[in-house]
Amino acid sequence: MxxxxxxxxxxxxxxxxxxxxxxxxxxxxxxxxxxxxxxxxxxxxxxxxxxxxxxxxxxxxxxxxxxxxxxxxxxxxxxxxxxxxxxxxxxxxxxxxxxxxxxxxxxxxxxxxxxxxxxxxxxxxxxxxxxxxxxxxxxxxxxxxxxxxxxxxxxxxxxxxxxxxxxxxxxxxxxxxxxxxxxxxxxxxxxxxxxxxxxxxxxxxxxxxxxxxxxxxxxxxxxxxxxxxxxxxxxxxxxxxxxxxxxxxxxxxxxxxxxxxxxxxxxxxxxxxxxxxxxxxxxxxxxxxxxxxxxxxxxxxxxxxxxxxxxxxxxxxxxxxDDMLIIRGVNVFPSQIEEVILKNSAFKGHYAIIVERKGPLDHLTIEIEVTKDLFTGNLKDLIQLKDKVEEDLKSVLLVKANVKLVEEGTIPRSQGKAQRVIDKRNLEG
Ligand SMILES: [Zn+2]
Structure with a gap:
C-alpha cells in the first residue's frame, strides 16, 4: 500500500x-x-x-x-x-x-x-x-x-x-x-x-x-x-x-x-x-x-x-x-516523576509513588531504590542526593514530593505491568 x-x-x-x-x-x-x-x-x-x-x-x-x-x-x-x-x-x-x-x-x-x-x-x-x-x-x-x-x-x-x-x-x-x-x-x-x-x-x-x-x-x-x-x-x-x-x-x-x-x-x-x-x-x-x-x-x-x-x-x-494524579489541585503524571528519577544515574529505575491524605492535605512520597554501596555508604552523600531529587521533582511537578531513598531490592518487582502508584487516599475515603 x-x-x-x-x-x-x-x-x-x-x-x-x-x-x-x-x-x-x-x-x-x-x-x-x-x-x-x-x-x-x-x-x-x-x-x-x-x-x-x-x-x-x-x-x-x-x-x-x-x-x-x-x-x-x-x-x-x-x-x-x-x-x-x-x-x-x-x-x-x-x-x-x-x-x-x-x-x-x-x-x-x-x-x-x-x-x-x-x-x-x-x-x-x-x-x-x-x-x-x-x-x-x-x-x-x-x-x-x-x-x-x-x-x-x-x-x-x-x-x-x-x-x-x-x-x-x-x-x-x-x-x-x-x-x-x-x-x-x-x-x-x-x-x-x-x-x-x-x-x-x-x-x-x-x-x-x-x-x-x-x-x-x-x-x-x-x-x-x-x-x-x-x-x-x-x-x-x-x-x-x-x-x-x-x-x-x-x-x-x-x-x-x-x-x-x-x-x-x-x-x-x-x-x-x-x-x-x-x-x-x-x-x-x-x-x-x-x-x-x-x-x-x-x-x-x-x-x-x-x-x-x-x-x-x-x-x-x-x-x-486515568493515571493522572491530582495532588493539591495540581495535575501530576507518574511518567513525569519517572523521567526525573531516571535522569539521575544513581538510580536503576525501581521506585514507588505513594499518595496519602494527612488532614486536609495530600502528601506525595516517592520511594526510590539506591545501590547497596550508596545506601550503606556516606550519609552526607545520601542526604545530598535526596535533596537534589526533591528539588528536581519540585521544578517539574510544581508540588512538593518527599523522597525516601531505600536499599535495592526493597520495592517488589513485577513480571508484567508495574504497579508504581499507591494512592491511599481512595482507601481512606
Ligand atoms: Zn518515521
Whole structure:
C-alpha cells in the first residue's frame, strides 16, 4: 500500500469510513441504536469531518454491553475472545473474526518490520498469553513477518535469559519495567550481553515509559529499544510504533482514523495540542467501533518523518487520563516523576509513588531504590542526593514530593505491568 500524499490517505479513509458505517448500520445493534439516538442515518456520515456528528464510544459502553452487546456477526463467525483485566469494574470483552485476526497479524508484522526486524531474526515473546492481547499480538505479527517465534510467555526470569543465550535470540518484547528487571538479572548472572547474547532489538509497551527508561534498557542489553502502542479495545498492540528516528510513533492511518480531544469537554483539538487520543478502526468485522476514547494522552505530529513512512506520528504517551494524579489541585503524571528519577544515574529505575491524605492535605512520597554501596555508604552523600531529587521533582511537578531513598531490592518487582502508584487516599475515603 503506497500513499503519496496526505490527501490520498484522507481520500482512502473517507472511502473506508463509508464502508464501516454502512456495515455497522446493517450489522451492529449497538451502532443502530446510536444512530437512532442521534437522529442520524448512515448516509449522514460521508467523510472524516462528518465523524464528529457521532458520539464517542467509551469503556463504559463496553462494560454496559458486557459481554457480547457490540457483536456484529453471528457467534459462529467469532474465532477469538480477549478481555481486559477489569481492575476498576467489569472487564471489557473484545471479539475477532478470522479476518480480524488476519488484519491484526498484518498490522503487527508492519510494527515489527518498522523496527528493523526481518525473517532472519528471532523474537522471544515475554508477554502473558491469555486474555491479555500482548502475547498473541506479537506472536502472530512475528510469524507473519517470518521472524522465528520463541513463545516463552512471562515470568521465570533466569530461564528467559538462558534461552536468550542458548537460542541466540535477536529480539524480545516485554513491558519496559520487566525488561529492566531482566537486564539486572543478566548482570547478576555475569552474562556479557556483547559476547554471550545476540540481542539487537527490543519492542516495549503496555505501560508508559520515558527516554530515561529507554536509555537504561538500551544500555543493559546493548540493543535498540522501540516503543509501540495499542489497546485491546482496538485490537491490542498494532496501532502505532516508533521508527528508527525514535521520535514519535507512526499510526497506521490506513486502518485507524485518529483524533485528539480535550478530555474534559470532548472538543476536538487542533494541530500540536495535547489531549486524549480517540480512534476509529476502519477494518473490524466482529466489533466495529466509532470514535473510541482511549484515555491515553498524546499529541499528533503533523510534519513528515525522515523515515519516509506516509503516516503521521503521535508523541510518546504521557500516561492515561486515568493515571493522572491530582495532588493539591495540581495535575501530576507518574511518567513525569519517572523521567526525573531516571535522569539521575544513581538510580536503576525501581521506585514507588505513594499518595496519602494527612488532614486536609495530600502528601506525595516517592520511594526510590539506591545501590547497596550508596545506601550503606556516606550519609552526607545520601542526604545530598535526596535533596537534589526533591528539588528536581519540585521544578517539574510544581508540588512538593518527599523522597525516601531505600536499599535495592526493597520495592517488589513485577513480571508484567508495574504497579508504581499507591494512592491511599481512595482507601481512606
Ligand atoms: Zn518515521
Amino acid at each position: 503506497e500513499f503519496k500524499s496526505r490527501e490520498e490517505i484522507i481520500e482512502y479513509q473517507n472511502k473506508k469510513l463509508r464502508c464501516c458505517v454502512d456495515y455497522a448500520s446493517k450489522n451492529s445493534r449497538f451502532f443502530k441504536d446510536t444512530l437512532k439516538k442521534c437522529n442520524l442515518k448512515a448516509d449522514d456520515i460521508k467523510n472524516i469531518d462528518d465523524l464528529q456528528k457521532l458520539p464517542f464510544t467509551t469503556k463504559n459502553d463496553l462494560r454496559d454491553n458486557y459481554p457480547f452487546g457490540l457483536m456484529a456477526v453471528p457467534m459462529e463467525d467469532i474465532v477469538r475472545f480477549h478481555a481486559s483485566s477489569g481492575t476498576t469494574g467489569k472487564s471489557t470483552v473484545v471479539y475477532y473474526t478470522k479476518n480480524d485476526l488476519d488484519t491484526w497479524s498484518n498490522l503487527m508484522a508492519r510494527v515489527l518490520a518498522t523496527t528493523g526486524l526481518t525473517k532472519k531474526d528471532s523474537m522471544q515473546i515475554i508477554y502473558n498469553y491469555g486474555f491479555f492481547t500482548g502475547g498473541f499480538g506479537f506472536h502472530y505479527g512475528a510469524e507473519r513477518l517470518g521472524v522465528s517465534v520463541i513463545p516463552t510467555g512471562s515470568g521465570n526470569t533466569k530461564k528467559q535469559i538462558e534461552i536468550m543465550r542458548d537460542f541466540g535470540t535477536t529480539s524480545f518484547t516485554s513491558t519496559p519495567s520487566y525488561a529492566i528487571y531482566l537486564g539486572e538479572t543478566v548482570e547478576e548472572m555475569k552474562i556479557d550481553t556483547k559476547k554471550d547474547l545476540k540481542l539487537k532489538i527490543g519492542v516495549f509497551g503496555a505501560e508508559p515509559w520515558g527516554e530515561g527508561m529507554r536509555q537504561r534498557i538500551e544500555e543493559l542489553f546493548n540493543i535498540n529499544a522501540y516503543d509501540n502502542y495499542g489497546i485491546s479495545e482496538l485490537c491490542g498492540p498494532g496501532v502505532a510504533v516508533e521508527c528508527k528516528e525514535k521520535d514519535g510513533l507512526h499510526v497506521w492511518e490506513d486502518h485507524f482514523i485518529m483524533e485528539v480531544i480535550d478530555p474534559k469537554t470532548g472538543e476536538v483539538l487542533g494541530e500540536g495540542e495535547r489531549g486524549e487520543l480517540v480512534f476509529t478502526p476502519l477494518w473490524k468485522e466482529a466489533m466495529p467501533l466509532f470514535r473510541y476514547r482511549t484515555k491515553d494522552i498524546s499529541t499528533i505530529y503533523e510534519e513528515k518523518c525522515n523515515c519516509g513512512l506516509p503516516f503521521r506520528k503521535i508523541e510518546r504517551l504521557h500516561g492515561r487520563s
